Amino acid sequence: MMLRFKKVPKIVKLHSSKKQFLKEHNRLSPENLKATIPLLSRFKMEKPSLFKSNDWSIEKLRRPFILWLTSLS
Numbered sequence: 001m002m003l004r005f006k007k008v009p010k011i012v013k014l015h016s017s018k019k020q021f022l023k024e025h026n027r028l029s030p031e032n033l034k035a036t037i038p039l040l041s042r043f044k045m046e047k048p049s050l051f052k053s054n055d056w057s058i059e060k061l062r063r064p065f066i067l068w069l070t071s072l073s
Contacts, residue, residue, distance in 0.1 A: 021056035025065065033069060043068055 016024075018040055026034050043065055044051055050064060 016056050016058060018056050021058055021061065024058050025062055028062075029066075033066060035065070035069065039069070040065075 018037065022035055022037060022040060029035070040056075047064065047068065050061060
């Protein structure tokens with residue numbers, strides 16, 4: 001008999017503000033990848049294709065943001 005486990009639903013807040021994104025990103029990041037509001041604004045200006053709305057989804061934007069951030073130095 002094969003045991004089956006129920007999938008635990010992942011609670012994801014898909015829409016968030018810039019401040020919420022910043023707070024969550026900085027909580028998850030090491031010191032050298034911490035961000036600021038001006039840095040997020042610059043990212044949004046340089047990557048407009050990622051922003052079809054004013055949504056700052058951590059799931060959608062964090063990886064591209066980290067890649068962009070590491071390319072700055």
